[in-house]
Amino acid sequence: MATSSSSLGSTLVLCLIVAFFVTSSTSNPLSQVCIKSKNPRFCLQVFGLNPHRSPYELTQEAINLTLTNAFETMKKIRTFLDQTKDDNLKMIYASCLDYYQSATDALRRVEEYYYLKEGQYSSVNAIANYVQGAAFYCENKFQIIPGYIYVSTLTEDNESLDISGNIIVSAVDLLFNSPPLKK
Numbered sequence: 001m002a003t004s005s006s007s008l009g010s011t012l013v014l015c016l017i018v019a020f021f022v023t024s025s026t027s028n029p030l031s032q033v034c035i036k037s038k039n040p041r042f043c044l045q046v047f048g049l050n051p052h053r054s055p056y057e058l059t060q061e062a063i064n065l066t067l068t069n070a071f072e073t074m075k076k077i078r079t080f081l082d083q084t085k086d087d088n089l090k091m092i093y094a095s096c097l098d099y100y101q102s103a104t105d106a107l108r109r110v111e112e113y114y115y116l117k118e119g120q121y122s123s124v125n126a127i128a129n130y131v132q133g134a135a136f137y138c139e140n141k142f143q144i145i146p147g148y149i150y151v152s153t154l155t156e157d158n159e160s161l162d163i164s165g166n167i168i169v170s171a172v173d174l175l176f177n178s179p180p181l182k183k
Contacts, residue, residue, distance in 0.1 A: 028051040029051070029055045029058055029174055030044075030047055030053060030058060032055075032170075033055070034047070034170070036174075037163065037167045037170045038162070038166045043163075043167050046062075046065055046167070055174040055175045058174070059116060059175055062164065063110055063111075063116070063124075065164060066107060066161070066164040066167075067104055067107050069164060070107070073100055074100045074101065076154070076157065077100065078097065081094060088145050088150070091145075092142055092150065095137075095138070095141045096154060100134060100161075102134060103130065106130050106131065107127060110124055115127075121176055124172050124175075125169055125173075127168075128168035128169045129169060130165075131161060132161070132169075135165065136162065138154060139154065139155060
């Protein structure tokens, strides 16, 4: 009995997601952003099913969520860095910490220099792509030491950062085609 109720629940969730994406895309910026992202399901989980946000609000929210997650990952990296005795892992974690720090610094510049508010969307897009690169390079650090094979302890975090950066790219893409903000 539990199996049929869980499959009914899964079917209902799937139907809700399909219905969400089928709604008129001009009135639903969230569906436009999520459908263009690498992982629409993750995008919807992050934003929820509230379509009543402007492309600008979605972009700002995506930046804030990405920053929050990156800061949490930086805490985790610092813990790993403090706890490991392996010099190679220390180097890997230090590099990852640098990548995450530069990604968060770049995201904070979006606010500091008013890139989003002033409509400098290409700058926001470049920063979001940079964030995705930081995730990629951190993950690859675990594989570059000749003669050593390390299983990344940051794979999920790096995937999350990559997908979050991609959601920002998708949201900015929508901003390029939206009317300018009223200031």
